Structures are given as structure tokens and as C-alpha cells.
Amino acid sequence: xxxxxxxxxxxxxxxxxxxxxxxxxxxEPDDSFLEMLDQLNQxxxxxxxxxxxxxxxxxEGICGMCSLVINxxxxxxxxxxxxxxxxxxxxxxxxxxVVEPFRAxxxxxxxxxxxxxxxxxxxxxxxxxxxxxxxxxxxxxxxLISKEVVDLSMDAASCxxxxxxxxxxxxxxxxLFIAAKTTHLGVLPQGDIEQPTRVLNMIRKADELGFxxxxxxxxxxxxxxxxxxxxxxxxxxxxxLAAALASRKA
Amino acid sequence: xxKQYGKGALHIHTxxxxxxxxxADGHARGIxxxxxxxxxxxxxxxxxxxLATGGYSNVYYLSTNAMxxxxxxxxxxxxxxxxxxxxxxxxxxPTCVPRTGRHQSKLTxxxxxxxNDGRVWVPDQAGDKRPPEQIPEAERDYYLERIYPSFGNLxxxxxxxxxxxxxxxxxxxxGGNGQAVYLDFREALERLGHQVVEExxxxxxxxxxxxxxxxxxxxxxxxxxxxxxxMGGLWVDYDLMSNIPGLFVLGEANFSDHGxxxxxxxxxxxxxADGYFxxxxxxxxxxxxxxxxxxxxxxxxxxxxxxxxxxxxxxxxSNRGENLSExxxxxxGSVMWNHVGMERxxxxxxxxIADLQQLATDFQGQVRVPGRTNDLNEQLEKAARIEDFIALxxxxxxxxxxxxxxxxxxxxxxxxxxxxxxxxxDEQFACVSVWQNQEATVPLNLQEPLVxxxxxxxxxxxx
Ligand SMILES: Cc1cc2nc3c(=O)[nH]c(=O)nc-3n(C[C@H](O)[C@H](O)[C@H](O)COP(=O)(O)OP(=O)(O)OC[C@H]3O[C@@H](n4cnc5c(N)ncnc54)[C@H](O)[C@@H]3O)c2cc1C
Ligand code: FES
Numbered sequence: 001x002x003x004x005x006x007x008x009x010x011x012x013x014x015x016x017x018x019x020x021x022x023x024x025x026x027x028e029p030d031d032s033f034l035e036m037l038d039q040l041n042q043x044x045x046x047x048x049x050x051x052x053x054x055x056x057x058x059x060e061g062i063c064g065m066c067s068l069v070i071n072x073x074x075x076x077x078x079x080x081x082x083x084x085x086x087x088x089x090x091x092x093x094x095x096x097x098v099v100e101p102f103r104a105x106x107x108x109x110x111x112x113x114x115x116x117x118x119x120x121x122x123x124x125x126x127x128x129x130x131x132x133x134x135x136x137x138x139x140x141x142x143x144l145i146s147k148e149v150v151d152l153s154m155d156a157a158s159c160x161x162x163x164x165x166x167x168x169x170x171x172x173x174x175x176l177f178i179a180a181k182t183t184h185l186g187v188l189p190q191g192d193i194e195q196p197t198r199v200l201n202m203i204r205k206a207d208e209l210g211f212x213x214x215x216x217x218x219x220x221x222x223x224x225x226x227x228x229x230x231x232x233x234x235x236x237x238x239x240x241l242a243a244a245l246a247s248r249k250a
Numbered sequence: 251x252x253k254q255y256g257k258g259a260l261h262i263h264t265x266x267x268x269x270x271x272x273x274a275d276g277h278a279r280g281i282x283x284x285x286x287x288x289x290x291x292x293x294x295x296x297x298x299x300x301l302a303t304g305g306y307s308n309v310y311y312l313s314t315n316a317m318x319x320x321x322x323x324x325x326x327x328x329x330x331x332x333x334x335x336x337x338x339x340x341x342x343x344p345t346c347v348p349r350t351g352r353h354q355s356k357l358t359x360x361x362x363x364x365x366n367d368g369r370v371w372v373p374d375q376a377g378d379k380r381p382p383e384q385i386p387e388a389e390r391d392y393y394l395e396r397i398y399p400s401f402g403n404l405x406x407x408x409x410x411x412x413x414x415x416x417x418x419x420x421x422x423x424x425g426g427n428g429q430a431v432y433l434d435f436r437e438a439l440e441r442l443g444h445q446v447v448e449e450x451x452x453x454x455x456x457x458x459x460x461x462x463x464x465x466x467x468x469x470x471x472x473x474x475x476x477x478x479x480x481m482g483g484l485w486v487d488y489d490l491m492s493n494i495p496g497l498f499v500l501g502e503a504n505f506s507d508h509g510x511x512x513x514x515x516x517x518x519x520x521x522x523a524d525g526y527f528x529x530x531x532x533x534x535x536x537x538x539x540x541x542x543x544x545x546x547x548x549x550x551x552x553x554x555x556x557x558x559x560x561x562x563x564x565x566x567x568s569n570r571g572e573n574l575s576e577x578x579x580x581x582x583g584s585v586m587w588n589h590v591g592m593e594r595x596x597x598x599x600x601x602x603i604a605d606l607q608q609l610a611t612d613f614q615g616q617v618r619v620p621g622r623t624n625d626l627n628e629q630l631e632k633a634a635r636i637e638d639f640i641a642l643x644x645x646x647x648x649x650x651x652x653x654x655x656x657x658x659x660x661x662x663x664x665x666x667x668x669x670x671x672x673x674x675x676d677e678q679f680a681c682v683s684v685w686q687n688q689e690a691t692v693p694l695n696l697q698e699p700l701v702x703x704x705x706x707x708x709x710x711x712x713x
Contacts, residue, residue, distance in 0.1 A: 012625075030350045030463075038576075039353055045574055045620045045629065053626050057316040060358045061457070085460050110287055111626045117693030118264055 001027040004096040029089035050232045054113040059084040064160035069100040074223045075166035082225040102167035105210045119209045126205035127198035130191045156183035159228040165220035171212030176220040178202045179232035196243035269559045271327045274545035279498035282559045289624040290535045291559050293552045298496045305502035309639045310477035311583020314359040325638040332492045333485035334685045335505035338650035343478035344410035348430035365403045367438035376421030382470050398712045411475035414628050425472045429470045434470035481508040489532035500524040510658025566633045571616040575636040597658045599651040606644040635684040656677045
């Protein structure tokens with residue numbers, strides 16, 4: 001395949017960026033999108049030009065590092081997959097592909113396609129954990145949890161924290177991310193006790209960090225590579241309301 | 251951890267990499283780190299250093315590990331005197347998506363659980379290029395079920411991997427490059443129905459479909475072994491402390507729990523055990539005795555190590571070579587896969603040592619690193635890692651050559667039973683093989699004997 005690539009180049013946080021155009025030949029349909037960029041980088045390095053910086057690690061959709069906006073959509077238009085799981089067979093020979101970084105006020109560009117998503121760490125630190133101390137192992141059947149609850153928690157736990165939901169949202173809202181984390185932890189008995197404060201603190205932290213609020217655009221669910229459902233947001237909102245009222249009374 | 255971070259009890263340095271261990275008066279005293287965005291080299295003093303930096307399967311170039319997974323932390327510690335134990339014990343996992351293109355950068359693991367219901371087969375006839383649907387039952391060889399009737403498709407990882415390689419070497423491999431075997435769910439789909447299979451394996455099947463564009467509900471999966479886990483690592487005692495006082499090593503980075511062949515699911519268990527139940531207590535014990543220690547040579551060590559790191563990165567950039575580190579990584583991977591992989595032999599290992607020494611020399615002279623040191627520069631990060639990987643690769647080959655027996659994942663063709671099973675030599679090799687770095691000469695091999703009190707090791711047999 002022969003491609004025309006328009007790629008966002010930006011030397012550093014402080015400088016202005018712009019799209020630059022590159023031609024790339026010899027791409028195979030079974031190459032992944034990132035393997036295509038590897039080839040471009042080999043080509044650039046060979047000609048003395050600086051390779052394009054982009055984030056990646058596991059290259060199998062589980063770590064959440066890859067973060068490209070491909071032809072206007074975070075992780076590309078192929079649904080249910082991350083950038084690293086997007087294969088070139090979804091494009092056609094001769095295509096022009098525009099590649100940009102995730103965009104959100106809370107995700108400043110570090111270089112080229114690499115953005116700083118440590119704001120998500122700050123949200124997790126505000127409540128995305130269970131405070132139970134590890135000690136002795138419990139008897140296996142001490143805490144019975146129904147399969148429905150386990151499935152609900154597991155499905156939410158599949159959030160890899162990539163931030164595509166935020167990059168796609170016109171408010172740059174982190175609600176789907178927070179909802180996934182709070183459902184994952186809060187529907188289980190071990191995480192239930194802290195759930196009201198967890199929800200309150202994580203949402204407040206997100207506000208503080210410049211993430212927007214949710215106006216039910218639902219685009220977050222559409223771009224989520226893990227298919228996290230917006231019904232988690234509704235569940236979280238109920239807890240939030242109750243917790244906010246309770247905290248006002250207290 | 252994130253809770254403690256939120257409280258300000260700990261700092262997280264994202265996008266920062268440890269590039270050296272600082273040792274003063276024989277004690278671990280801190281690290282030298284490089285900021286991956288600004289390129290700044292900094293040093294950090296501490297009462298103890300804990301490495302939990304993972305395994306080194308990327309020495310094979312293609313592996314199931316994440317792309318930035320690397321050996322530099324443990325290799326730098328080894329260079330500073332920490333012992334490396336059993337470096338050649340590497341696990342090659344049988345159920346991975348085979349390599350397809352020449353630009354392939356990593357391999358994806360398909361869960362082990364698939365072998366519960368999938369049946370592994372190849373065509374009876376070498377070179378049979380018919381699509382699987384057209385190969386009648388009588389012309390298929392379910393070789394694991396045939397060779398190991400009582401274990402069938404559930405033989406251990408090393409046995410499954412080696413047999414897949416043997417079938418492919420005999421020309422029976424399938425797929426475009428003949429480097430794959432089938433994992434077939436037809437029988438399970440008939441027995442259990444689509445819904446049950448989907449509930450059990452749905453997300454793995456989806457992942458397979460995304461990668462290969464083939465539907466495993468309709469056509470057999472193709473799988474091939476891939477480097478996956480390294481049992482070897484830095485030597486530690488029962489407190490998880492290395493031979494350098496104050497240096498603790500946790501998780502896949504140490505050698506401690508898995509012997510020559512890790513069993514499924516036990517790596518995460520080790521992570522939990524090391525991190526929750528052992529290190530918090532043993533590190534406290536160490537601190538009680540040592541937190542007032544003053545080391546006279548600390549200042550010089552920090553200064554020297556920081557300068558050495560700065561010099562190292564600068565010299566990569568100033569090198570006027572021709573080839574990117576990627577090319578060296580490719581070559582390294584091919585030597586390791588061919589000679590220090592699923593099957594090893596004395597001539598192959600000797601060849602590997604010679605090849606890797608040459609590769610190390612070539613790397614020094616010919617590597618080219620674009621960009622600058624004081625910038626986010628993935629090529630520069632990679633160059634340092636590849637240099638360490640090449641050196642570790644040679645030590646792995648040395649260790650494999652030294653161990654004149656087969657055991658677990660280490661299979662020496664010279665030492666096998668008539669059924670092609672591992673032939674152990676417990677008289678000479680019931681030991682941990684420990685390596686100590688020597689700057690000017692070949693490394694020193696020490697042996698820590700393994701004493702079995704309750705049980706005696708037996709030759710395993712799956713036939
Ligand atoms: C695809 C896959 C599937 C697996 N499935 C299972 C399973 O089902 N069950 C099971 O038990 N095991 C499984 N394993 C094995 C298991 O996941 C690993 O052995 C385990 O995660 C290792 O944990 P760790 O904390 O020791 O190291 P890692 O999780 O590898 O963490 C090491 C960390 O150190 C960082 N690091 C490395 N070098 C440096 C440096 N110089 N400076 C700073 N940071 C550094 C790395 O970036 C990384 O974050 C699987 C492995 C893979 C690859
Ligand atoms: S690189 Fe890990 S999810 Fe894409």
C-alpha cells in the first residue's frame with residue numbers, strides 16, 4: 001500500500017505545532033497502524049529527519065498508552081479497538097490519513113503525538129482504590145458475590161484509562177472514565193463503603209483539573225475501545241447526588 | 251499505591267527511567283535516572299533500592315512483552331556486582347498469534363485456557379497447502395493427543411511449544427510462512443454450542459479476529475510459540491535482597507520462584523506475594539539496622555555514575571554509525587531465537603556467543619542515533635536498552651552452554667530421552683547457576699546447590 005500521511009509535528013510543549021505531509025510506500029494490510037508508523041520512522045531516520053514521537057507499549061490493547069486521533073476519531077473509526085489494534089487492512093491503497101494527538105485542555109502535548117495524561121493519575125489518586133489493607137487471606141466463601149455483580153465490575157474494570165472518551169468529548173469530560181473506575185470498585189462489597197466519598201472526590205478532582213462536565217453527548221461510549229457503557233455514568237450520578245446532598249447536610 | 255500517592259506519602263516519577271544503580275561501600279545507595287522528556291540525568295539517594303522492573307523476553311525481538319519492557323535495570327545492577335541467576339531460563343509460550351508480516355513488532359498471546367477446548371493439529375502430509383476445511387479428518391495429525399495420550403492438548407508449555415516447532419521444522423506448518431499450527435474449536439463448538447464457547451472465550455476470539463481478520467468460530471485458529479516470560483533474573487535471598495545489601499528485587503526481575511519452568515498464572519501470584527507479604531517486612535528489618543548508615547564513598551559514586559551516564563548517552567548521539575538500533579535488535583532476536591530458544595545445542599550456543607560478541611562490537615561502531623540527548627528521543631532510549639540486551643543475550647547463551655542437561659524450559663538436544671523428553675543431570679546441575687560480572691574477563695559462574703529434603707526430583711513423563 002502507498003499512503004499519504006498528514007501528521008501533527010510539535011517540537012515541545014512550548015512550541016506551536018502543525019500538520020506535515022509524508023509519503024509512505026510498502027505498507028502491508030496485515031501491518032498494524034503503529035507498525036506503519038514504525039516504517040515511517042525508519043524512513044525518516046534514514047534520511048536524517050527526526051522520527052515522529054508517539055506513545056505505545058503493550059501493542060495489544062491492554063495498557064492504554066497508544067493515543068492517536070486517526071482521521072478525526074480517537075483510535076480510528078474501527079470500533080472497539082485501540083490504535084495499536086487498528087490494522088492497515090481498514091485503509092485503502094492511496095489513502096490520505098490524518099494523524100493527530102488526543103486533544104483536551106487537561107492533556108497537554110509533550111511532543112508530536114505524545115500527550116501528558118497524568119491528570120488521569122490525579123483522578124485515580126483522589127479515590128480510585130480500595131482502602132482495605134491486605135493481611136491474611138480470607139476463606140474462599142466468606143464473601144459471596146453474585147455473577148451479575150461480578151460481571152458488572154469486570155466489564156467496568158476493562159477500562160484501560162487511555163482517555164479516548166475525553167479526547168472525543170466536546171466538553172473533554174472524564175465522566176465515562178470515572179464511572180468505569182467507580183463501578184469497577186464500588187459495586188463490590190470491599191469497595192462499597194467508600195463509594196460515596198470516592199465518587200465525590202474523583203469528580204471534584206476532575207473539575208479541578210479542567211475536565212469538562214457531561215452533557216450526554218454519548219460519543220465517549222462510541223469511541224471507547226473497551227465498549228464501556230454510559231449506563232455506568234447514570235449509576236455514578238445517582239451515587240453522586242446522594243453523596244453531595246449528604247455531605248451538605250453533614 | 252495511588253492512595254499513598256494522593257496523600258503525598260510517595261512520589262511517582264512518570265516518564266523517568268533508571269539508568270544505573272549507585273553502590274557505595276558495597277551497599278546499594280540509590281540510582282541514576284534519565285528524564286525521558288527533558289533528557290536530564292539526575293541521581294537519587296536512598297536507604298534501599300527496590301527493583302521491580304520485569305522480565306527480558308524482548309531479547310528475542312518478537313515477544314509477548316510490552317515494547318518498552320527491557321533488561322537495563324537488572325543488567326546495570328549486574329554490572330555493579332549484583333548476581334544474575336539462571337539467565338538462560340526463558341519460557342516460550344505455545345499459544346500466540348503467529349507472525350504474519352515482515353514489519354511485525356510484537357506477538358500477541360492467546361490465553362492458555364484455549365487449550366482446554368481447542369485441539370491442536372497439522373496436516374499429515376508435509377507441504378499440504380489446502381485450506382483447513384478441505385483437509386479430511388483422516389489426514390490430520392492431532393500430534394499432541396497422539397504423542398501424549400494421557401495429557402493431550404494440556405501438556406506443559408515447553409512441551410507444547412517444542413512439538414509445534416518440530417512439526418513446523420518437518421514441513422507441516424501451516425499459514426503463509428509455514429510457521430503455525432492449528433488450534434481447532436470445531437469439536438468444542440459441536441459439543442458445547444456457540445453460546446458456551448463464546449462465554450468462555452469470546453473476547454479472546456474477538457481479539458484474534460481483529461488481528462488476523464479470520465473468524466475462529468468458522469476456521470481453526472493458527473498459533474505459534476513466542477517468547478513470553480523469563481524465569482531467570484537477579485539472584486535474591488529469602489528476604490528478596492540481592493547479594494548487594496540494600497538492593498531488593500521483586501517480581502519477574504528476580505529469579506526466585508519458578509525454577510526452570512514457570513507454571514500458568516504463577517507470575518501474578520509471585521508479584522502479590524513479593525509485594526504484599528514479603529518485601530514490606532524484610533525491607534523494614536533491613537532499615538532498622540541500616541537507616542543510619544553513612545558511606546564514605548557515596549559522594550564520589552554518585553558523581554562518577556552520573557557523569558558516566560551523561561557520557562554514555564552523549565556518545566550514542568555523537569556516534570557516526572550507519573544503522574539504527576532497531577536493526578541490531580532484529581539481528582539479536584534472530585540469534586537468540588535460533589540458538590538460545592526452544593532447543594539449544596553446544597555448537598549453536600558457541601555460535602551464538604561468537605555472533606553476539608561480534609554484534610556488540612558492530613553496535614558500538616555502527617549504531618546511529620538521530621536527535622538530541624536533551625529531548626524526548628525514543629531512538630536514544632532504545633539504543634541504551636539494545637546495548638544491554640546484546641550483552642545479556644551473550645550471558646544467556648553462556649549459561650545455556652554451561653548447563654549440560656535439559657530441564658524445564660531449557661532443552662539441550664544432546665540431553666534427551668528416547669521420547670524426546672528432558673534428560674536431567676541432578677548430580678551436577680541440581681543448582682542455581684549464578685553469574686558474577688568481571689569487567690575485563692569472562693563472567694564467573696558460581697553454583698548455589700538446591701537441596702531437596704521432602705521430595706526428590708523425578709524425570710517427568712507425559713506419555
Ligand atoms: C501478554 C501477557 C500475559 C500474561 N498473562 C499472565 C497471566 O495470565 N497470569 C500470570 O500469572 N502471569 C501472566 N503474565 C506474566 C506476568 O504478567 C508478568 O510476569 C508480571 O506482570 C511481571 O510483573 P512485574 O511487576 O515483575 O514486572 P512488570 O509488570 O513488567 O513491570 C515492570 C515495570 O518496570 C518498568 N521499568 C523497567 N525498566 C525500568 C527502568 N530502567 N526504570 C524505570 N522503570 C522501569 C516498566 O516500564 C514496567 O512498568 C503475562 C505476561 C504477558 C506479557
Ligand atoms: S499500546 Fe497498549 S493499548 Fe495500545
